[in-house]
Amino acid sequence: GAGVSQSPRYKVAKRGQDVALRCDPISGHVSLFWYQQALGQGPEFLTYFQNEAQLDKSGLPSDRFFAERPEGSVSTLKIQRTQQEDSAVYLCASSLAGGFTEAFFGQGTRLTVV
């Protein structure tokens, strides 16, 4: 596609609810990142995929967070039993070669947990 596409753009979840955030990277980009961005902060790394392999998940804040990219293209970030501190913008980015080349970001999903 023309750019990185994320859906939904906005999500309101009740505390305890599970959510799934989708990322459609640029076609041909082997690298995919998920970041969490709180208001007034820089993007915080969550996890990184190279094709379908999740090479780094050290940034996932708890075992309630799970990400997958089963066919090496579309990725889903799942948050189980959401809590208020999970409220943030979740950004997906893709690139040709990890952090060594330009990363293209999607518009993000703003998650609000009430």
Added chain:
Amino acid sequence: GQQVMQIPQYQHVQEGEDFTTYCNSSTTLSNIQWYKQRPGGHPVFLIQLVKSGEVKKQKRLTFQFGEAKKNSSLHITATQTTDVGTYFCAGPHRGSTLGRLYFGRGTQLTVWP
């Protein structure tokens, strides 16, 4: 662990004034990337610097990468209202095979007309 620090956190300038933001890493970076995020938007890539001491220019923007590859700066000459946004530096640390990008906290630039 890896930390990328940026200063200042906020900068307010009058249109026409210059602006500089500084980025410092606790470890050597293999490259440094700069991104701009407009209010309500997502980060957009500006430039990548790879070589020690490298300087690159994009119109009114000048980017520098330090000799030790631990610091970088972005300088904007004669700011315009279109420069408003948050500027982030980011980089994978040297030796990283994964290319995990660490982002600084950003410098939020406000330009008064």
